[in-house]
Amino acid sequence: MSQGLRVLTKVLHGPPQRTAPPRKRRRPRSSGPQAPAPVYVYIHGAVLARRNTRRRAGAGIAFTDEMTADMSLRVPDDWGNSSQSAEILAALVAVRTVQSDADLTLVSTHDFIMKAMNTHLRKWEDTGWTRVKNRLPLQCLAAEIRARAGRTYFSMASASTDDNMKKAKALAIQGYGNSGIAKVDLTAPPEYSSTGMVLVGTRQKMFYRAIREVKDRKRVPRPATSKRVDLTLDAVFRDYGRDASEPELWLSIRKKDFSRQVRNFLYRAMHDSFHIGKYWKNIPGFEDRVNCPECGEMEDMEHILLRCKANNIVDATWGAAKALWATTGDAWPVNSLGSLLGCGLASFHTGGKKLRQAKQRLFMILISETTFHLWKMRNARVIGQTPPTARESINKWRFAINKRVEIDFVLAGRPKKGPQASLSPHIVDKTWLPILSDERIMHEGWIRRPRGLVGKEPPDKVCSSPTLPSARCA
Numbered sequence: 001m002s003q004g005l006r007v008l009t010k011v012l013h014g015p016p017q018r019t020a021p022p023r024k025r026r027r028p029r030s031s032g033p034q035a036p037a038p039v040y041v042y043i044h045g046a047v048l049a050r051r052n053t054r055r056r057a058g059a060g061i062a063f064t065d066e067m068t069a070d071m072s073l074r075v076p077d078d079w080g081n082s083s084q085s086a087e088i089l090a091a092l093v094a095v096r097t098v099q100s101d102a103d104l105t106l107v108s109t110h111d112f113i114m115k116a117m118n119t120h121l122r123k124w125e126d127t128g129w130t131r132v133k134n135r136l137p138l139q140c141l142a143a144e145i146r147a148r149a150g151r152t153y154f155s156m157a158s159a160s161t162d163d164n165m166k167k168a169k170a171l172a173i174q175g176y177g178n179s180g181i182a183k184v185d186l187t188a189p190p191e192y193s194s195t196g197m198v199l200v201g202t203r204q205k206m207f208y209r210a211i212r213e214v215k216d217r218k219r220v221p222r223p224a225t226s227k228r229v230d231l232t233l234d235a236v237f238r239d240y241g242r243d244a245s246e247p248e249l250w251l252s253i254r255k256k257d258f259s260r261q262v263r264n265f266l267y268r269a270m271h272d273s274f275h276i277g278k279y280w281k282n283i284p285g286f287e288d289r290v291n292c293p294e295c296g297e298m299e300d301m302e303h304i305l306l307r308c309k310a311n312n313i314v315d316a317t318w319g320a321a322k323a324l325w326a327t328t329g330d331a332w333p334v335n336s337l338g339s340l341l342g343c344g345l346a347s348f349h350t351g352g353k354k355l356r357q358a359k360q361r362l363f364m365i366l367i368s369e370t371t372f373h374l375w376k377m378r379n380a381r382v383i384g385q386t387p388p389t390a391r392e393s394i395n396k397w398r399f400a401i402n403k404r405v406e407i408d409f410v411l412a413g414r415p416k417k418g419p420q421a422s423l424s425p426h427i428v429d430k431t432w433l434p435i436l437s438d439e440r441i442m443h444e445g446w447i448r449r450p451r452g453l454v455g456k457e458p459p460d461k462v463c464s465s466p467t468l469p470s471a472r473c474a
Helices: 083-097 113-116 123-128 136-147 163-175 204-218 221-238 248-253 260-271 301-307 309-327 337-341 357-383 390-413 425-435
Strands: 037-048 056-063 071-074 105-106 150-157
Touching: 037 083, 056 083, 056 163, 056 390, 071 083, 071 113, 071 163, 071 337, 083 105, 083 113, 083 163, 105 113, 113 123, 113 136, 113 150, 123 136, 150 390, 221 248, 221 337, 248 260, 260 337, 260 357, 301 337, 301 357, 309 357, 309 390, 357 390, 357 425, 390 425
Parallel strands: 037 105, 105 150
Antiparallel strands: 037 056, 056 071
């Protein structure tokens, strides 16, 4: 009775229903000659996620019977291109291929499909599949399994020891290399899927999330934001060699390595919501603010951060940033506005493909602080009384970088357990050692000693606090 009381059934739609003849109900277990032989199907999902390569996923299906041919499929891009989405595709195609009244066993290397169809299915259906990735393929898979007359089992095997699983893995690798994308019918058998949320026993926050999900689907994307997001993702792939998704881009802006002001600036810049450039074009009396007064070009964000020639501030500041980054030995990868806004997605690896976390953190801090500094210099030039010079800009930029180092020094000295935030001294050490001006401090415990940074000579006197860098007490 409680399962029948469902709400939001008209807005939380399930998979579309196809017209089909009535299917056989489950037959009782029988060992007679008329019973079909059990079928074992091995499924596997593989992902191509190499540097400078677009992300792709492939599904491999290996049948144990000789009557059915093995399959290698490429996962549609809108499914997410993950190993989980590849396994969903493989399981859905396998269930539809095998005879409906035969007992089927799906064998995989992971337990995702097993838990999805057993552990999580009841909860997902009760909450209307709210916040479930690949909800429509999973709904179709659940409906297809329920519509079968035979039983469906799930099992696991190792890809290194089982020959059939090795074959499925090879088919999955072949699948993401296919030029054609698999076309999957996402209509479910009738009367085997439910819609809406169960009213009894569901928490209020799930209703709120469901309503927000419905409203988000109806919301029309903001054209300026969509254009800026596409520009940033293309630049991230071109300059950083990473095929990132839109959710990854928005999450990268919220990283704790960015200061709060920088996070706010990147968020607004990603939405292109600053009152600059073409914003003033249709406002009577302010048309002169469209173009930069110094350069004569439209004053958009790319011009402000990369091309403006006013007092040589942009070139001088980026020159100082490039000189500082050159001490790390890596090339300068920034070439466009998208590279600046997507700096949180930059990654640096060793020869063994191991992520260099400290180098990535240094790059994000350097690029974000420099970008935000140039925005402040532009505001000081446009709004302030006296425009800043290139020397003033470089000095203020050095102060901003030294301030970030100082904050890291303080956080590294705090205990790991406690109400206040802390940083690992090892991460702080690896982040800032490559750009310190004094090479004599390459030893353990340098964090507790005051030193000069970003080209400033270390002072002769000693600071009153051993955790602060020399820029604060010079």
